[in-house]
Amino acid sequence: MNERTVAICMLAIGKPGYALAAREAVTSFLRNTDFEIYIVTDRFSAPILPPSPRIHLNLLDTARQEYRADGFLAKFDALAWCLGQSSAEIIIQVDADTILLRPLAAAEVSTALGEQRMAMVEQTGIAGSGMTPGDFQEHYSKRSLAFIDGSAAAPPAISFRYFNSGVVLAFRDELQLLLEWVAARRLLLPADHSVGAHMIADQDYFQVWTNSVVPDRCASLSWQWNHCGHWDTGFPRPDALIAHFSNFCNGPEFETVLAMHNLLAEGPAGPLLDNAATGQPADLAFIIITYNSSKIIGYCLDALPDQHEIIVVDNASTDETLDHVTHEGVTIIRNKNNEGFAAAANQGAAAASAKYLCFLNPDCLVTSAAVEAALSTLRRKPDAMIVPDYVDWHGGVTAGRQPGYSRLKLTADLLDNSGMAKWARRLRRLPFYHDHKWSWPLAAALFVRREIFHAIGGFDERYFCYMEDVAVGFEMARRGLEIVELDHALPHLGQRGADIPTSVRISLIDNARLKFAELHYGRAFAATLRGLRWVLHRRLGIREALRRKRWRALEGR
Known part of the structure; x- marks a missing residue:
C-alpha cells in the first residue's frame, strides 16, 4: 500500500x-x-x-x-x-x-x-x-x-x-x-x-x-x-x-x-534552510550596536540572511548580551565603556570590509527581500542612503524617510516628553511643523555605500544616543545627496533593543534634541528650550509632590 x-x-x-x-x-x-x-x-x-x-x-x-x-x-x-x-x-x-x-x-x-x-x-x-x-x-x-x-x-x-x-x-x-x-x-x-x-x-x-x-x-x-x-x-x-x-x-x-x-x-538542528537562492551578493556588512540587548540580539542575528559580514559592537553590556552572540563568523567589538550609538557605529564601520553597510538596530528584523532591494537600489544610486519603512507590533507603519526637524517640531517633542501632550498636539497642527526642505532616515535599518558614509563624516559623535540619524539627514541634504525609501516594511519591535528605564530613555532623547537645536539652530534657541524644559520639569515635580501629599492624607483617614 x-x-x-x-x-x-x-x-x-x-x-x-x-x-x-x-x-x-x-x-x-x-x-x-x-x-x-x-x-x-x-x-x-x-x-x-x-x-x-x-x-x-x-x-x-x-x-x-x-x-x-x-x-x-x-x-x-x-x-x-x-x-x-x-x-x-x-x-x-x-x-x-x-x-x-x-x-x-x-x-x-x-x-x-x-x-x-x-x-x-x-x-x-x-x-x-x-x-x-x-x-x-x-x-x-x-x-x-x-x-x-x-x-x-x-x-x-x-x-x-x-x-x-x-x-x-x-x-x-x-x-x-x-x-x-x-x-x-x-x-x-x-x-x-x-x-x-x-x-x-x-x-x-x-x-x-x-x-x-x-x-x-x-x-x-x-x-x-x-x-x-x-x-x-x-x-x-x-x-x-x-x-x-x-x-x-x-x-x-x-x-x-x-x-x-x-x-x-x-530541539534537533535538522537541515539548514536554503538561503542560497536569494541571489544576494556577499558585499554587505551588518553593523549592530548592543547595550543590554540579551532579550533580542540572538533573534535579530538568526533573522539575518546568509553570506553577509556581521559586526556586533557591544557598549559594555552588563547582562548576557554577548552570550547570545554565538553565530559563527560574527566579529565582536567589546567596548569597556558605553560609548554611545554614534561612536560605536563608527567603530563598526571602520572594522567592516564590505562595500555596503547596513546599520541595524537589534530590535529590527531584516528580510531577504528588503536586503536584495536595498542593494539593487544602491547599485543604481550609489550616492544615496536607503531606508525601509517599519511596522510595529500592532501593525502600525512608520515611514523610514522622515521630514526634517524644524524649531517648531523640536519644541513640540520637548513638550510631549514633559507632560504637555495637549500643547504638543496643537503645535503639530500648525504650518511649518515639518521642514520639508530636507529629510532624514529613521536608522533602525540604514543602508549606505561605505564611501558615502565616510564622505559625510559618519555619525556625529557629539550625539551620545538618538538624533544622530537626523544629523545624518541634515548633512546629506547639505551635500545634495538623496535618501531613498524602499517599498518594504521591516518589523521594528520598538525600544526593545536596549534594556534601559523609560525615564532614562526620555532624558537621552531630550538631551539629543537640545544638542541638535544648539548645533543647527543656535545656542540662543537651545537655551530657550532648556529653560522651557526646566520650567516644565519643575511643574511636573510640584504636581507629583501634591499628588503624593493627597494620597498620604487619604491613607491617614
Missing part, C-alpha cells in the same frame, strides 16, 4: 506577531517534515517567512476585511486554496503559533486519523478560569450552535467534544464537504459574526460540524498533537509533538514569539 501524501496549510495575516510566529512555525515544519507547505498571508508578512521551494504562498488583501472575525474565518479561504493547489490526500491545518518539536512522517499522520475523516485534540479547559466540560457545552449550545445553525440538535453531554481547531488533521474529501457547508451557512448569517461581545469564528464552525452536523466522524487526538499552555499544565512538556502558543484570539505577543524561537532552537 502506498503511503498517503500530506500537506500543511497555514494562515498568517494581520499583525506582525502572526508573521513572526509563522516564521518559527514554518521553520519547524521545514526542519521536521518533507511536506509541502501552503500559506495564505499578506504582503507585509510574506517577506518575513523563510525561503524554501516547499513553501507556496497566496497573498490575501486584508484591506477588505471589515470585521474582527474576518481574519479568523479566512482560515477557510486558506483551506480552499490549499485544496485547489495541492493533490495531497491529507491536510494538516495548523495555526501560525504552533511549533513541531520532532520529525513527523506521513504514516504517523495517517495512523492518527485511523478510520475517521478528521481529527483534533479536545480542549480540556481554560487556564485559571475553572471552566468545566459542562460550561463548554453550554457555551456551544447557546452561542456557537445557536448562531451557526439553531435548527441543529446539540449532542448529549456524554458525546460532546470541545475540539480545538489550532491543529486539524483531515482527509481532503472531508475538508471539501466542510468548506461547502461553511460557505452555505455564511450566506445566511450576519457578516459581523458576533453574539453580543462574543465572536463566532473558525473553531465554532469546526465544533458544530463535528458535534451536530457529522457526529462520530472526528477522532480525538492525544494531547501531544496540540499541547497548549492555554489549557495544559506544565507547558511546554518535552514529550509533546506540537506546542501551541495560543493567546485566545489576541495574537502572539513579543515574548511568545521569542519563546517559540527558543523552543525550536532547543
Whole structure:
C-alpha cells in the first residue's frame, strides 16, 4: 500500500506577531517534515517567512476585511486554496503559533486519523478560569450552535467534544464537504459574526460540524498533537509533538514569539534552510550596536540572511548580551565603556570590509527581500542612503524617510516628553511643523555605500544616543545627496533593543534634541528650550509632590 501524501496549510495575516510566529512555525515544519507547505498571508508578512521551494504562498488583501472575525474565518479561504493547489490526500491545518518539536512522517499522520475523516485534540479547559466540560457545552449550545445553525440538535453531554481547531488533521474529501457547508451557512448569517461581545469564528464552525452536523466522524487526538499552555499544565512538556502558543484570539505577543524561537532552537538542528537562492551578493556588512540587548540580539542575528559580514559592537553590556552572540563568523567589538550609538557605529564601520553597510538596530528584523532591494537600489544610486519603512507590533507603519526637524517640531517633542501632550498636539497642527526642505532616515535599518558614509563624516559623535540619524539627514541634504525609501516594511519591535528605564530613555532623547537645536539652530534657541524644559520639569515635580501629599492624607483617614 502506498503511503498517503500530506500537506500543511497555514494562515498568517494581520499583525506582525502572526508573521513572526509563522516564521518559527514554518521553520519547524521545514526542519521536521518533507511536506509541502501552503500559506495564505499578506504582503507585509510574506517577506518575513523563510525561503524554501516547499513553501507556496497566496497573498490575501486584508484591506477588505471589515470585521474582527474576518481574519479568523479566512482560515477557510486558506483551506480552499490549499485544496485547489495541492493533490495531497491529507491536510494538516495548523495555526501560525504552533511549533513541531520532532520529525513527523506521513504514516504517523495517517495512523492518527485511523478510520475517521478528521481529527483534533479536545480542549480540556481554560487556564485559571475553572471552566468545566459542562460550561463548554453550554457555551456551544447557546452561542456557537445557536448562531451557526439553531435548527441543529446539540449532542448529549456524554458525546460532546470541545475540539480545538489550532491543529486539524483531515482527509481532503472531508475538508471539501466542510468548506461547502461553511460557505452555505455564511450566506445566511450576519457578516459581523458576533453574539453580543462574543465572536463566532473558525473553531465554532469546526465544533458544530463535528458535534451536530457529522457526529462520530472526528477522532480525538492525544494531547501531544496540540499541547497548549492555554489549557495544559506544565507547558511546554518535552514529550509533546506540537506546542501551541495560543493567546485566545489576541495574537502572539513579543515574548511568545521569542519563546517559540527558543523552543525550536532547543530541539534537533535538522537541515539548514536554503538561503542560497536569494541571489544576494556577499558585499554587505551588518553593523549592530548592543547595550543590554540579551532579550533580542540572538533573534535579530538568526533573522539575518546568509553570506553577509556581521559586526556586533557591544557598549559594555552588563547582562548576557554577548552570550547570545554565538553565530559563527560574527566579529565582536567589546567596548569597556558605553560609548554611545554614534561612536560605536563608527567603530563598526571602520572594522567592516564590505562595500555596503547596513546599520541595524537589534530590535529590527531584516528580510531577504528588503536586503536584495536595498542593494539593487544602491547599485543604481550609489550616492544615496536607503531606508525601509517599519511596522510595529500592532501593525502600525512608520515611514523610514522622515521630514526634517524644524524649531517648531523640536519644541513640540520637548513638550510631549514633559507632560504637555495637549500643547504638543496643537503645535503639530500648525504650518511649518515639518521642514520639508530636507529629510532624514529613521536608522533602525540604514543602508549606505561605505564611501558615502565616510564622505559625510559618519555619525556625529557629539550625539551620545538618538538624533544622530537626523544629523545624518541634515548633512546629506547639505551635500545634495538623496535618501531613498524602499517599498518594504521591516518589523521594528520598538525600544526593545536596549534594556534601559523609560525615564532614562526620555532624558537621552531630550538631551539629543537640545544638542541638535544648539548645533543647527543656535545656542540662543537651545537655551530657550532648556529653560522651557526646566520650567516644565519643575511643574511636573510640584504636581507629583501634591499628588503624593493627597494620597498620604487619604491613607491617614
